[in-house]
Amino acid sequence: MRSVPRPSPNHDDRGGAAIDMLVLHYTGMTSGAAAIERLCDPDAKVSAHYTMDEDGTVYAHVPEERRAWHAGVSHWAGADNVNFRSIGIEIVNPVHEFGYRAFPEAQIVALINLCGGIVALHAIPASRVLGHSDVAPARKDDPGELFPWQRLAEAGIGVWPQGVKSDLGAEALTRYGYDPNAPQDKVVTAFQRHFRPKSLTGQWDGECAGLLAGLLGPQSV
DSSP states (O other): OOEEEOOOSOEEOOTTOOOOEEEEEEOOSSOHHHHHHHHTOTTTOOOOSEEEOTTSOEEEOSOTTSEEOOSOSOEETTEEOGGGGEEEEEEOOOOGGGTOOOOOHHHHHHHHHHHHHHHHHHTOOGGGEEEHHHHSTTTOOTTOTTSOHHHHHHTTSSOOOOOOOOOOOGGGHHHHTOOTTSOHHHHHHHHHHHHOTTOOOSOOOHHHHHHHHHHHOGGGO
């Protein structure tokens, strides 16, 4: 994994918050170079700690002890503005309108290496390795349904549930961490993007209930 310093001026103090989340994004721009330029532009007022290019090169923008401006208006498990407590990684891939595509092997191998070091260093719980769409379901789709969450979980980064029989309703998504004030169809779609990417209906069903129960544990069934 090759690391290249590309400092961004867009960061500030964490305000004493402990790092306990990792949030993954796609860049959603026409090229990696365009994304990096924007993340390092003081007028853009956005940043991330790292950008992972398609060839596996890592661009380091913001020191991990500083708050990068990557998630925007966001919520997880009762906490707003997850930037205070998270590491943000931008993964080079076009937004859906620019030709969203599968993530290259070199990129995923390097990402697993980078994320593995981050979650170990900060003792980030597996359940708090999330996508931008998880923490901002009303606004964001990234890293999207092609992102290989299961593969990361198999490498010890994040979780991948085994479905069980359950009659949990969609309202139980808030028990996992999703924003109780976001539109329910958006939250359901975000959950599906992460844990049931083969079918993004925005509608709650038995398969979703079983996957959520698998995440919440036996006491939830």
